[in-house]
Amino acid sequence: MKFIETIILFRKGEADMIKLYTQTSCHSSLAARQWLSAHDIAFEEKNFSTDLPTVAELKHVLSLTENGLDDIISKRSKYYSEVAEQLPQMKLNDALKLLSTHPKLLRRPIIVSANKIQIGFNADDIRQFIPRAIRRMKFDVMLNRYALGEI
Numbered sequence: 447m448k449f450i451e452t453i454i455l456f457r458k459g460e461a462d463m464i465k466l467y468t469q470t471s472c473h474s475s476l477a478a479r480q481w482l483s484a485h486d487i488a489f490e491e492k493n494f495s496t497d498l499p500t501v502a503e504l505k506h507v508l509s510l511t512e513n514g515l516d517d518i519i520s521k522r523s524k525y526y527s528e529v530a531e532q533l534p535q536m537k538l539n540d541a542l543k544l545l546s547t548h549p550k551l552l553r554r555p556i557i558v559s560a561n562k563i564q565i566g567f568n569a570d571d572i573r574q575f576i577p578r579a580i581r582r583m584k585f586d587v588m589l590n591r592y593a594l595g596e597i
Contacts, residue, residue, distance in 0.1 A: 467556040470495035474567040475555040494549035510563035520553045
């Protein structure tokens with residue numbers, strides 16, 4: 447079986463669906479979408495400009511962060527200055543309701559799978575969403591090419 451065929455078969459059987467949360471006219475969201483598509487990684491996109499995030503989705507995102515709300519809130523948002531003083535005193539569910547009705551407070555894009563998260567676009571970090579087996583196969587191919595003097 448060829449290397450590419452192996453990758454395609456592996457990807458079709460993948461159960462860990464990636465969700466890409468974006469906003470309209472966000473350059474980083476566009477870059478993430480293009481990168482995932484260029485690497486043939488299946489993903490489901492949800493645009494927060496047209497489809498508000500649910501509290502359940504935000505809870506899943508928070509469950510993957512290291513610093514909770516601080517990791518997902520955009521302090522550069524125009525609306526942030528209006529709620530900055532209230533946020534620390536808010537109960538978690540109230541903060542999530544606020545974020546679900548005002549998604550421009552969220553950093554973007556937010557890329558999640560069952561156990562991985564990336565907030566913002568970074569071309570190096572996004573590689574974590576390429577399945578480990580595929581990354582390993584590509585590494586092995588590169589080592590073989592090196593051993594044969596091809597690179």
